[in-house]
Amino acid sequence: MIFPCKFILFLPILLIIIFQNKIQGRTLLLNNNNNTVSAVFVFGDSTVDSGNNNYINTIAKCDFPPYGRDFANHVPTGRFTNGRLVTDYLASYVGIKDFVPPYLDPSLSLDELMTGVSFASGSSGFDPLTAQLVDVITMEKQLEYFKEYKRKLENSIGKEKTKLLISKAAFIISAGTNDFVVNYYNTPFRRQKYYNVSQYQQFLMQMVQQFIQGLMNEGARVIGVAGVPPFGCLPIVITIDSGDALQPRRCIESYSAVAREYNSLLQRLLKTMEIHGTKLFYVDIYDPINDMIQNPINYGFSEVTMGCCGSGLIEASILCNPKSIVCNNPSNHMFWDAVHPSQATYYTVFQAIRPSIDFAINQL
Numbered sequence: 327m328i329f330p331c332k333f334i335l336f337l338p339i340l341l342i343i344i345f346q347n348k349i350q351g352r353t354l355l356l357n358n359n360n361n362t363v364s365a366v367f368v369f370g371d372s373t374v375d376s377g378n379n380n381y382i383n384t385i386a387k388c389d390f391p392p393y394g395r396d397f398a399n400h401v402p403t404g405r406f407t408n409g410r411l412v413t414d415y416l417a418s419y420v421g422i423k424d425f426v427p428p429y430l431d432p433s434l435s436l437d438e439l440m441t442g443v444s445f446a447s448g449s450s451g452f453d454p455l456t457a458q459l460v461d462v463i464t465m466e467k468q469l470e471y472f473k474e475y476k477r478k479l480e481n482s483i484g485k486e487k488t489k490l491l492i493s494k495a496a497f498i499i500s501a502g503t504n505d506f507v508v509n510y511y512n513t514p515f516r517r518q519k520y521y522n523v524s525q526y527q528q529f530l531m532q533m534v535q536q537f538i539q540g541l542m543n544e545g546a547r548v549i550g551v552a553g554v555p556p557f558g559c560l561p562i563v564i565t566i567d568s569g570d571a572l573q574p575r576r577c578i579e580s581y582s583a584v585a586r587e588y589n590s591l592l593q594r595l596l597k598t599m600e601i602h603g604t605k606l607f608y609v610d611i612y613d614p615i616n617d618m619i620q621n622p623i624n625y626g627f628s629e630v631t632m633g634c635c636g637s638g639l640i641e642a643s644i645l646c647n648p649k650s651i652v653c654n655n656p657s658n659h660m661f662w663d664a665v666h667p668s669q670a671t672y673y674t675v676f677q678a679i680r681p682s683i684d685f686a687i688n689q690l
């Protein structure tokens with residue numbers, strides 16, 4: 327049994343323009359309401375990919391039912407969950423729009439582009455090898471796409487307005503889990519051979535630093551960087567890496583300890599990188615998610631160790647598909663599939679990070 331399961335984790339799992347020539351409708355800075363955020367730009371993995379993987383050649387996809395079951399009109403948009411993502415809630419909250427669309431969607435209007443897009447790609451990570459395992463978009467490539475985006479915007483609205491828009495935008499980065507659970511722990515011949523876990527964390531910090539520096543060089547001034555969740559608690563990790571089959575299902579504490587260490591390193595890095603005129607925020611998702619696992623009843627959850635889709639033990643992406651059985655009520659499941667949080671969890675995370683969002687907005 328072990329081999330096929332291991333094999334499954336190599337699959338697409340995790341964590342997983344049309345430009346018009348005129349500006350229409352929206353003015354760049356909406357001074358007449360409470361909203362000072364011009365746009366939201368998103369980078370990372372499946373936790374924030376709103377559908378970019380639909381447009382590339384990879385098996386890490388989910389643009390089919392039952393994904394999107396609880397989304398507007400039940401559309402499987404390519405979001406790796408049953409509904410909306412934290413970044414969608416965030417864009418609504420700051421008054422920009424209700425959904426952050428994927429950059430690679432060729433039908434986006436200028437207005438959609440100007441209020442922000444996601445460059446994220448399910449199954450990606452800060453380590454370029456993580457994305458290469460399933461042919462998804464590396465962080466480096468996501469930055470390249472952002473530069474391309476800027477050039478397109480400059481051609482449409484001019485350099486000055488583009489610069490202003492970017493300086494008033496909120497940048498969000500969410501990645502790192504795949505680097506550990508897909509790449510480091512479950513593809514050991516790729517990275518474990520060369521790095522022990524602390525060295526690998528250091529390596530990831532260099533990658534994070536390079537990426538943030540790249541965004542700052544392009545004019546980003548307010549950047550929120552999410553830490554990693556207690557990834558020892560992902561249903562698929564419990565199934566595959568706990569070593570004692572199905573019983574009893576509980577988090578792998580040694581993995582979550584690595585997650586906490588990574589998060590401390592990340593917080594330290596962000597402090598050292600902050601320069602005058604730029605704000606770097608650590609976004610804590612570990613504590614809210616851990617609290618949901620420890621106190622599920624407080625959040626209306628009855629199931630926190632298995633996904634809603636399929637058996638709940640291993641299915642994600644193509645293994646969670648129209649043929650899968652789906653639980654009756656995803657909102658009492660913390661996980662939608664064996665890897666990805668449900669919309670209910672994303673909403674709770676959004677509420678938990680709202681004070682940080684308010685603080686960040688005040689910097690703009």
Ligand SMILES: *[C@@H]1O[C@H](CO)[C@@H](O)[C@H](O)[C@H]1NC(C)=O
Pocket residue numbers: 360361419420421687
């Ligand atoms: C902005 O105003 C809207 C509507 O008045 C409100 O729902 C929203 O919470 C406000 N957002 C912030 C960040 O204050």
Ligand SMILES: *[C@@H]1O[C@H](CO)[C@@H](O)[C@H](O)[C@H]1NC(C)=O
Pocket residue numbers: 522523524525
């Ligand atoms: C990792 O390797 C470094 C260098 O060889 C060593 O100093 C460190 O103690 C090791 N850390 C762990 C957790 O094994």
